[in-house]
Amino acid sequence: KDLGTPPARSSKLVTVEIDGIKVKVPEGTSVLRAASIAGIRIPKLCATDTLKAFGSCRLCIVEIEGKKGYPASCTTLVEEGMKVRTHSERLEKLRRGIMELYISDHPLDCLTCPANGNCELQDMAGYVGLREVRYGFDGKNHLKLPKDDSNPYFTFDPSKCIVCYRCVRACDEIQNTIALTVEGRGFASLVKPGPTGRFITSECVSCGACVFACPTSALMEKSVIEHGMPDRSVKTTCAFCGVGCSFNAE
Template sequence: LGTPARHGAPVSLTVDGVAVTVPEGTSVMRASYLAGISVPKLCASDNMEAFGSCRLCVVEIEGRRGTPASCTTPVAEGMIVRTQSEKVRRIRRGVMELYISDHPLDCLTCAANGDCELQDAAGQVGLRDVRYTPGANHFDPKGIGARSQSEAKLQAGPGNAQYIPKDDSNPYFSYDPSKCIVCSRCVRACEEVQGTFALTIEGRGFDSRVKAGAGADDFLTSDCVSCGACVQACPTATLQEKSVAELGTPTRSVITTCAYCGVGCSFKAE
C-alpha cells in the first residue's frame, strides 16, 4: 500500500462508487483499501515506499489517459477511480500470465504453498491458462556454457530446463533465483528497513536477478547481516527461512525485538 500519509489536508474521492476521505499524499491503492476494496499487488508493501514495478495494481481514473499504478498515484480531490473495469482486469491477467510463464510450476511441493503472494494474486486476478512458453528465469547459463539466461533458454530448448542453483551459503535462509519475480522488495527492505544496502538487481529482462552485494560471490560473503528483513519481504519462496523449508510452515508465532544492533527492529519469530 506504500507508507501511509498522516498529516495532509483531507481529500475526498470515490473508488468503485464508494466515497472515501483520506489525507493528501495517500496513494490510490491505500484509499481503495480504506474504502474496503482490495487491489491486487506484488511489489507494494505496508512498510516501504511504493515502487511501482509489478504493474499488477493498475486502475482507471476518470478523465486520465492510460492505466496508472494505484500504489504510486496520489489521490486528488474529486477523483473517480475504477479498480474492477474489464480493461484493468484484462491487463492484470496479462501481467500475471507473464509472471507465471517465467516461474516454476511446482506449487504443490513448494515450501511456500498456501503462503505465497504470487499464488494468491494469480487467484485474485482469475488467471486460468498461460499461453506462453516457459521463460528463461529457470535456466542456468553456466550449466550449458551460455552467456546469459536468455541464451541458455535458446540452447536448452523446450522441456529441458536447467535450474539456476540455489544460494544456500547463509546459515539462516536460502535464495532460489528460479522463483524470483524481481519485485525488488528484498532489495528495498535491505535498504529502507535495515539500512544495509547488501542487495542489488543486476541484468535486464530475463537476465535480471537479485544479487547479494557488489563483488560478493554469495550471501555469506556479502555485506548481509542476516537480519531477515529480505526474507520477510519476499512474496514468493525465493528467499526462504531454512527452518520453514525444512520443518514446514509454523503453527504459532511471537513478535519480538532483534537484539543484534541498537535499531530495535521488531520481527516475527516462529
C-alpha cells in the same frame, strides 16, 4: 493487514471516490492505500505498507476519470474529488496478461514448494483469475542457477525470484544495508547478493528483512523449509535490530 503503501503523515484530508465508495484519507495517500481503507482489494505484488511505493509490477493498475492510460495505484496519490475504478473488463484482462508473464518465468512446482498456500504470487494469480499461460515456461536459465545456502538462516533460490525489488528495498530502507542489487534486464534480470552472488560474502547482517519482504519462496527461512510454516507467530523486536521479525511462539 497490509494496506499497500505506508501511511501519509498529513493532517489535511482529501475525499476520493473509489468504485462508487467515498473515502476520506490524508493528503499524500496512495490510491492503493485509499482503496484498502475503503475495503477494496486491488491486486499487487511489489507494494507493501512498510516500503516506499516502487511501481514495478504494474498489477495494481486502475482507471482514473479524466486521466489517460492505466496508472499504478501504488505510485498515484489521491486528489480531491478523484474518481477511481479498480475493476473493469479491460483492467482484468491487462492484469491477467501481466500475471501470465510472471508465471511464464516461474517454476510450476507449487505443490512441492515450501511457500505453497503462503505465496503472494500464487494468491495473486488466483485473484486475477489466471487459468492458462499462453507462453509456456521460459525460466529454464534461472533453473540452472544454484541456490545460495551460504547464509545460516535462509536460502536464496533465484528460480523463484520475480524481481519485484522488495528484498532490495527492504535491505536498503529498513536495515540501511546494501547487500542486494539487481543485475541484468528483462527476463535475464536477477537479484544478486553482494559482488559474488553469495549472501555470506555480501554486506548481509542476517536481519531477515529481505526474507520477510519476499512474496514468493525465493528467500526463505531454512527452518520453514525444514519444518513448514509456523502455526502461530508473534511480532518481536530484539535489542540490536529495528526489523521486528516474526518467530514461532510455540
